[in-house]
Amino acid sequence: MGFFSKDIRTMDDLFVHTLRDVYYAENRIVKALPEMIEKAEDSQLKQAFKAHLGETENHIARLQEVFRMHGVEVRGVDCPAIDGIIEEADDVVGEVDDPKVMDAALIAAAQAVEHYEITRYGTLVAWAKQLGRHDCARVLEKNLEEEKATDAKLTAMAEGSVNMKARAAG
Ligand SMILES: [Fe+2]
Numbered sequence: 054m055g056f057f058s059k060d061i062r063t064m065d066d067l068f069v070h071t072l073r074d075v076y077y078a079e080n081r082i083v084k085a086l087p088e089m090i091e092k093a094e095d096s097q098l099k100q101a102f103k104a105h106l107g108e109t110e111n112h113i114a115r116l117q118e119v120f121r122m123h124g125v126e127v128r129g130v131d132c133p134a135i136d137g138i139i140e141e142a143d144d145v146v147g148e149v150d151d152p153k154v155m156d157a158a159l160i161a162a163a164q165a166v167e168h169y170e171i172t173r174y175g176t177l178v179a180w181a182k183q184l185g186r187h188d189c190a191r192v193l194e195k196n197l198e199e200e201k202a203t204d205a206k207l208t209a210m211a212e213g214s215v216n217m218k219a220r221a222a223g
């Protein structure tokens with residue numbers, strides 16, 4: 054963001070800025086997921102993280118498509134929000150020893166990430182439509198739907214076996 058001038062003047066600028074924010078976030082998530090896959094104890098959870106790593110790679114490809122469709126340079130801008138969510142997750146996970154408690158911690162961290170993505174894509178879809186870019190909105194909606202589905206899957210796991218096992222371990 055400009056120090057001497059204001060770089061975001063129009064709704065279009067704001068749309069592009071937010072695309073770059075989520076592009077940075079998705080790239081950060083791709084780097085964080087392999088460690089979460091490794092740390093997950095429950096095979097279903099491990100599998101869910103692996104599946105979402107594949108989806109996340111697709112999210113990046115779809116964002117690149119949207120940048121191209123909109124005729125702007127493909128690049129990210131710093132997103133301190135996702136940096137903070139991931140740093141906090143690393144701190145908490147680093148304090149956990151019991152594998153079942155670890156799974157509960159991983160699910161909670163992953164859901165914080167999903168909710169961040171959901172809020173960003175929800176906004177981007179609405180703004181794309183407002184700007185008359187229904188083509189971009191359709192592509193962004195695919196990412197939004199996969200984030201929501203992942204969040205729902207994680208909720209089902211949190212409410213199901215994983216937390217039960219953590220309680221039994223305690
Ligand atoms: Fe994503």
Ligand SMILES: [Fe+2]
Pocket residue numbers: 105109166167170200203
């Ligand atoms: Fe996601």
